[in-house]
Structures are given as structure tokens and as C-alpha cells.
Amino acid sequence: MRTLNKILTTAAATMALGGAVLATASPASAASRNGVCETGEFCYYFNSNNQGSLSDFAGSVADYGTKQPSCFDFKGAGAGKGKCIKNSAASVWNRSGKTVRVYFNSNYGGTYQDFKPGARGNLTPSLKNQNASHQFGPSTSARVNMSYALYKTGGGHISCGFDGYTSTRGRHEGIDIARGIGSDVHALVSGQLIYVARGHNGGSGLSTIAIYNASLNKTIIYLHSAPRSSLRVGQQISRGQIIADEAWHGVSSSGAAHTHVEMRPGRQQLAAKSVGDPTLSNPNPNSFWVSQGYNVR
Template sequence: MSTTLKKVAASAAAALAATTAFVAASSPAQAASRDGVCDTGELCLYYNSDNAGAISDFTTSIADYGTTQPSCYDFKTDKAGHGLCVKNEAASVWNRTGKSVTVYFNSDFAGASQTFTDGTKANLNATLKNNNASHRIGSGGGSSSGFLLPFPCGETWEGQTRSNHSPSLAVDFNHYPDDLGWKVYASAPGTVTTVANLGNTSYGRYIVISHAGGYKTYYAHLSSQDVSVGQSVTATTMIGRVGSTGGSTGPHLHYEQRLNGTVVKATFKDGSPAYPNNTTNLQRKQSCP
């Protein structure tokens, strides 16, 4: 082979080697930015509770962690869990993204979820610990993908919104022809903070549940309350039954989602009410009680 041809062959081999190295470094499980160090701007999943063990660090939302190498997202740090796929193995979180982050039980941002505000270092709850398959950073990580309709699967409920409602972003749920006594469920994991009875005024019998990320949900006009203050609940916990207590003029569930004390538009994984002044048929389809 001539000297010129040898130089061309050598250049081609070097280019191919560089391209191969780039592709390998860019695969999901081996991305250069994922080095097992929890840096500013990253979501870090830990193999063990209390932010211990190997770390898997992310800067973007991931819809599916994967289950096998070389394509799965793995734990990078040379500690317990190193090299294992993250799916169904993470136990704790440090959110340094600057945004709210939601971790999900299922892939594609579905199933039970837990939301972490920026700066939070915490263990995954009993539902999500070692049962996690995706996470979403920023928009969509709060109520729009974090809550389920507060009823059993298979039931169709009308979600009514109206501008003269108090508060205006609350939702009234009805199940025809008669919804008195129908079961009400928590719409996300959380802790019961209020179980109260205002008599014949306002909310009447009502319950408030606090959730991760600064969210609270309100359930009012109940005929019965079947939880107590301080009780931990999941999205499959029955908390009470539909009633017509307080200032209600007929059986229905008055429902609110609040973020840091402010009522926001109620949104759910399986569809959401339309605002304002609309009636929408809604049905829970996942995480069925």
C-alpha cells in the first residue's frame, strides 16, 4: 500500500473510532453528564434510604428508566447499588433541579406518584420506594399528573365548574341519578390534616389532605368522614362518603386542589374539568381502589 493510501486509511480509522466513542458516550445509561455526583441542576436518585448508596443523576425528565444494560439508566457512584438499573431500585431523592420533580410508579409518568419541591432531600414513600419507573421535571410534575379522581374506577362523575363558585376554581362532582352515600377516595398519597364539621354552614363535614410539593386537597359536604387527623393515606384509601352537609342544596362532592394555600385549577391523570362554566364527564381508570 502506498504511503498516501496508508495515511487515508489511518485517518478513516481514527474518524470511525472517534464516532464510535461519541455514540457510546451518548447512550442513555452512559451519558457524560451522569457521573454519580449530585450537582446543582440535577435530580439525584439514591439506591438506599436517607440519601445513601450509589447515585443516579439526571438533568431531564425520563419516561422509562429501562430494565437491562446497556440501555437502562443505572446507578453510577462506586457504592452499594453501583451498576444496577434504576427502575424499581431507588429509595431516596435529592432534588437540585431548581424545579418541582415528580417520581412515578409506572413508566410514561403514570400510576402513583410523589412530588418533591426544589432542594428537597427525602425518602420515597412506601408506595414508591423500590417501585419507580419514571420522573418528570418541571411542568406537569404537580397537580396535572399527580392526582387521581377521588372515586372508584368504573364510575362516571360529572365535574362542574362555574365562575360564581366559592372558590371559583373548585369543582362540584355529581353521579346521577343519586350520589348520596357514594364512596370518596383520597386523590393522591398524603397525610390527613383536617377532619371537621362546620354544621349547617360552608363546607359542612369536610376533610383536608396534605400532599408533597405544597399541595392540599379539600373534600366537602360529606355525609361521613372515615379517616382521622394525622393518618397517612394513599390514592386507594376511602376517606368518606358523598353528602349534602353544610351550605349544600343537594348531594354532591365539593373538591379543591390548593398549592401553597392558593386554590388552583383541579387537574387529574385521567382527564380534567373544563374551566370556566362547564360540565365534564370524568372517570378514574388507574390505581383503582
């Protein structure tokens, strides 16, 4: 009998110990989007100064969505609970061990603000209620603005972003960048020249340069600029090589001169239709440009 009691006592102790082990192990796997800002997470708050409902994350998110029930929303108690977080956050708390970068655009593009591990703070005026994505551990290598890299000099600017039409019917399939007629236009990505149409100034003279990068399986298409006379289909183009001069080929007036830059998946000779087409054919390119070392600005 004493032997049986000893066995039962030992078993009970083992179960108790096992229960204690399980109890201490469970918090380690508890981190989830539960409306509590826990260790290892990055959290948005609906109001300034870390007030209102919060939304907690354990990793990067490129697109928050904009409609329930599929969007990322505020989950904690307080003002804003249940609202989609895109363009709705005012402050943050970074409880992760990495720097977290908040972006103005989806897919890690546009103006950004960094928060070091442990930092709490309000979003800057340019990002308050304008947050569209965030990234854990962003690259520390310096990125170059696309508007600078395209011309290799200052003065360029994005005149129309991806899907950025405001007064034109259709969906804009690329990014328009302008500096001035005659400015050197440089290739942003290396690859093989697979198509060139030289065009001419005016609305009916569209020019096209298509450069395919096989390792990325992407084609970069440049419209409206005047291709250099040395370009020949089949030649290899280096990143940064001058390929054209800014012009208004396929544009109705010289005052609207710009270079349209379009990223297309796969091998493509022509740009996707933008004007008058209600459906996007290309994915949002911002994350691609970031991966190539550029800021989309």
C-alpha cells in the first residue's frame, strides 16, 4: 500500500511540475493580434500620445486593406476600436527588438518615419492618419529617390504616382517622373533591350523603351522620352546607363513632358493601357522599387 501511495504521490508531483512548465511556456506563444501591446510587437494607437484603441503586430505588413472584415483594424479597448488602421493611426509604441519604419504608401513606399526598439511617439504631421504600411528591420543601406536616379541630378519629381489619376479617366499603370525637356534619362534596372519605338513629340507620337531583366522576370518600360540613337534591340543595358532624353513623345503639350516608368511582370514589349481603362493590369510596384534600392519619391 505504501508503495502504491508513493507511486501516486510521485505521479501527482510530476503532473504538478508538468502543469507548472506548461503554465510558464504558454505566454511565450501568446503573442497574437489581441489588442494588447506585448513584448516583441509594434503597436499603432488611434489617438496621439498612445491613447485610444491599439492594433498590435509581430511583423511587417505591406497593405492593411481598407474595408471590414478583411482589413487590419484597431482591436484594443477605447476610441477607434474596430476601425481599419490604414490612414487612421496617430501614435505608436515599438516593443519589438528591431527598428520599425512606418510608410505613407502601401508596399513600403513614400515618406517614412523610423521608430527604434522601445520607442513611443506620435506620428509626424505628414504621417498622422496617413499610415499605409510598416516594415520591421528596414534596410540600413541608403536608398536613392527614383526621381533623382532617373536623371542622376536634382530637380526631378513624381508628377503622378501608380494608380494616381485624379482628373483622367482610367487607372495609371506606372509612375510619371518629370524634370525638364532634354534631361538625360537613365535606366533604373539592368537588362536586355527587347523593344524600342522612337516616336515623336505630340499626342500621336508615343515612344517606348522596354528592358527585360530575366533574373527578376520583370520588364521596365519607359514612355514619352526620346530614345538615344545608339539603342538597338538585343543589347544589354546597364543600371544607370543613359537611354533617352526627356521629351513629350505621345504627350499633347511640351509643358507636360515627363518620363513614364512602368514595372510589368514577365517579358512585355508594351506598356499596359492606362487612359480610359478601368482595370489595373500591373501590381503596385512600390515594394519592387524598394527592393531595388529606391525610395518611391
